[in-house]
Amino acid sequence: MTSADGRYTMLRGDVRFTNVTFGYNPDKPVLHDITWFAKPGQKIALVGATGAGKTTVTNLINRFYDIQEGQILYDGIDVKNIRKADLRSSLGIVLQDVNLFTGTVMDNIRYGRLDATDEECIEAAKLTNADGFIRMLPDGYQTVLKGDGSGLSQGQRQLISIARAAVADPPAMILDEATSSIDTRTEEVVQAGMDALMEGRTVFVIAHRLSTVRNSDVIMVLDHGRIIERGSHDELIALGGEYYQLYTGAVELE
Ligand SMILES: Nc1ncnc2c1ncn2[C@@H]1O[C@H](COP(=O)(O)OP(=O)(O)OP(=O)(O)O)[C@@H](O)[C@H]1O
Numbered sequence: 446m447t448s449a450d451g452r453y454t455m456l457r458g459d460v461r462f463t464n465v466t467f468g469y470n471p472d473k474p475v476l477h478d479i480t481w482f483a484k485p486g487q488k489i490a491l492v493g494a495t496g497a498g499k500t501t502v503t504n505l506i507n508r509f510y511d512i513q514e515g516q517i518l519y520d521g522i523d524v525k526n527i528r529k530a531d532l533r534s535s536l537g538i539v540l541q542d543v544n545l546f547t548g549t550v551m552d553n554i555r556y557g558r559l560d561a562t563d564e565e566c567i568e569a570a571k572l573t574n575a576d577g578f579i580r581m582l583p584d585g586y587q588t589v590l591k592g593d594g595s596g597l598s599q600g601q602r603q604l605i606s607i608a609r610a611a612v613a614d615p616p617a618m619i620l621d622e623a624t625s626s627i628d629t630r631t632e633e634v635v636q637a638g639m640d641a642l643m644e645g646r647t648v649f650v651i652a653h654r655l656s657t658v659r660n661s662d663v664i665m666v667l668d669h670g671r672i673i674e675r676g677s678h679d680e681l682i683a684l685g686g687e688y689y690q691l692y693t694g695a696v697e698l699e
């Protein structure tokens with residue numbers, strides 16, 4: 446909410462798009478008349494073919510770009526009236542590409558919230574399943590990562606980025622699920638960490654795993670910048686439309 450000095454902290458995680466139209470080039474819209482809302486704590490899965498507009502929707506949630514038509518509200522406040530820096534501290538982001546820096550594991554986790562104590566960083570790592578492997582590192586939390594964390598496996602890098610998001614403890618999150626193959630055991634650990642991170646927050650997830658999609662409260666199917674279907678997994682399966690096609694097609698691949 447906005448305080449006297451105009452700063453904003455998202456408290457509940459209520460996010461609404463009303464008749465949003467947007468193009469990276471204003472003459473060429475890539476999202477057309479998008480209307481939807483996320484109630485606090487809901488999991489919203491964005492699915493659709495490549496180029497459908499999933500990343501673009503998350504770019505707008507982040508306010509990386511301003512919209513041309515329509516309105517985006519956070520807890521009832523127009524995004525245009527929210528400073529970008531304030532918005533980003535209220536909104537966690539876990540992307541496919543993990544950004545680690547040279548420094549200790551502890552500091553890499555603390556990057557999520559710079560005033561977090563060591564105890565809070567460890568708490569976040571425990572919550573998100575990262576604590577186990579960190580304790581096995583030569584110097585535990587004080588292990589210095591070289592470069593961008595090249596000494597770690599991809600799954601371990603993801604666990605650190607999930608712990609980093611957890612220490613920030615934002616009411617809302619954007620999550621771009623990794624598609625890259627990590628081994629099944631690591632994948633289970635990462636998935637459990639993600640599940641713990643999502644608990645109790647509004648989450649927008651660009652989902653690649655069917656289990657994530659199935660467990661979402663609302664699935665939005667995008668096609669050429671329009672929402673063509675929305676509903677729960679069961680509702681959309683019963684509808685027998687695009688989601689049904691995607692879902693049954695993907696199941697055959699497994
Ligand atoms: N930075 C950009 N500048 C101009 N056009 C862009 C930009 N990013 C995406 N687009 C265009 O916007 C449309 C939607 O792209 P978007 O990246 O949102 O798709 P997506 O659903 O995330 O696809 P994918 O599954 O491949 O990630 C596409 O036509 C794309 O070419």
Ligand SMILES: [Mg+2]
Nearest residue numbers: 499500501651
């Ligand atoms: Mg994308």
